[in-house]
Amino acid sequence: MIKPYLKELKPYPPGKPIEELRRELGIEGPIIKLASNENPLGPSPKALEAISGALTNLHRYPDASAFELRRALAERYGVEPEEVVLGNGSNEVIDLLVKACVREGEEIIMSEPSFLMYEKFAEAAGARVVKVPLRERRHDLASMAEAVNEKTRLIFLDHPHNPTGSVLSQEEFSAWHRGLPDHLVVVVDEAYGEFIRDEGAVKALSFKEATPPVVLLRTFSKAYGLAGLRIGYGIMSRLLADVLNTIRQPFNVNVLAQVAALASLKDEGYLPRVQEIIWQGHDFLLSALRDLGLKPFPSQANFLLVDLGRPARPIYEALLRRGIIVRSMEAYGFPTCLRITIGLPEENRALIEKLREVLDAS
Numbered sequence: 001m002i003k004p005y006l007k008e009l010k011p012y013p014p015g016k017p018i019e020e021l022r023r024e025l026g027i028e029g030p031i032i033k034l035a036s037n038e039n040p041l042g043p044s045p046k047a048l049e050a051i052s053g054a055l056t057n058l059h060r061y062p063d064a065s066a067f068e069l070r071r072a073l074a075e076r077y078g079v080e081p082e083e084v085v086l087g088n089g090s091n092e093v094i095d096l097l098v099k100a101c102v103r104e105g106e107e108i109i110m111s112e113p114s115f116l117m118y119e120k121f122a123e124a125a126g127a128r129v130v131k132v133p134l135r136e137r138r139h140d141l142a143s144m145a146e147a148v149n150e151k152t153r154l155i156f157l158d159h160p161h162n163p164t165g166s167v168l169s170q171e172e173f174s175a176w177h178r179g180l181p182d183h184l185v186v187v188v189d190e191a192y193g194e195f196i197r198d199e200g201a202v203k204a205l206s207f208k209e210a211t212p213p214v215v216l217l218r219t220f221s222k223a224y225g226l227a228g229l230r231i232g233y234g235i236m237s238r239l240l241a242d243v244l245n246t247i248r249q250p251f252n253v254n255v256l257a258q259v260a261a262l263a264s265l266k267d268e269g270y271l272p273r274v275q276e277i278i279w280q281g282h283d284f285l286l287s288a289l290r291d292l293g294l295k296p297f298p299s300q301a302n303f304l305l306v307d308l309g310r311p312a313r314p315i316y317e318a319l320l321r322r323g324i325i326v327r328s329m330e331a332y333g334f335p336t337c338l339r340i341t342i343g344l345p346e347e348n349r350a351l352i353e354k355l356r357e358v359l360d361a362s
């Protein structure tokens with residue numbers, strides 16, 4: 001009874017969990033995970049407090065409309081609460097967009113490489129995935145526009161792009177967007193949007209009501225350190241938001257995620273603290289990696305792609321044996337690159353130290 005095309009699909013390869021590495025390699029000392037772009041500071045203390053306070057209420061269903069949280073987000077972005085769709089991670093909002101817009105046999109466009117989940121949800125829906133290679137580690141907007149046809153329903157742009165950390169300028173996005181037809185939706189996935197320092201980067205929200213419409217995705221998984229709770233959101237035209245809110249599970253965002261996200265937003269000192277740690281870590285790693293004779297690419301996210309100039313797999317494995325988990329990028333078409341999540345200052349220093357050992361020994 002299973003749909004034949006589903007049997008061909010492969011599961012998502014997550015970053016290696018710390019305990020798995022410990023078991024596999026028998027490592028006893030500390031393990032540093034710089035592989036999944038998680039927040040090294042941990043959640044806001046206010047979020048933890050809110051979670052403790054909500055524990056006595058776990059026998060109740062969550063607020064299906066997440067009234068308070070959507071109001072707080074709407075206020076922050078200067079939109080209406082009705083234009084906010086919450087999901088069990090922004091991943092769920094990606095899934096909902098595919099369900100709402102793409103029929104079997106229709107198409108989505110994404111970069112190659114790009115975030116794997118766009119492809120997974122589209123494939124699960126029986127859609128055709130059109131992949132456009134990056135151009136100099138950036139979205140190739142011109143080629144993406146050329147790939148549009150009458151079957152295209154969604155175009156996904158991770159912004160900053162994962163794994164390169166590159167962004168698009170307001171001018172280039174605007175000129176590109178103007179040339180697109182009106183039978184599709186552009187999804188700008190800003191999972192790392194809070195880390196963008198480039199003032200010229202596109203502000204996707206200003207295209208919410210444009211033709212074609214643009215959806216902005218954001219998450220509490222990265223800058224707000226709540227990856228384990230699963231909560232993210234999309235901001236979009238009311239028309240589209242109404243559809244997504246109708247087809248989603250009513251209780252898709254759990255009680256703890258709702259209160260933690262709200263408390264994190266209200267903790268005004270938290271985000272600037274995270275940004276400072278990440279921005280300083282970025283600048284430290286950029287120059288330390290260059291000092292090792294490597295080629296890191298400047299990033300607008302909380303990770304860095306670095307070209308080792310040799311196959312990265314053995315270096316990745318040697319780092320694992322020294323208790324450091326990063327991502328090797330051959331599956332993403334960068335066989336000589338590692339993607340390193342920016343950690344705490346001491347984690348960044350440990351990475352550089354171990355990397356120096358490994359490079360010296362090879």
Ligand SMILES: *Cc1c(COP(=O)(O)O)cnc(C)c1O
Pocket residue numbers: 037088089090091092115158162189191218219220221222227230231232
């Ligand atoms: C990490 C990441 C997300 C986050 O997904 P959640 O479901 O919100 O945890 C989304 N998009 C990209 C490109 C990411 O790298």
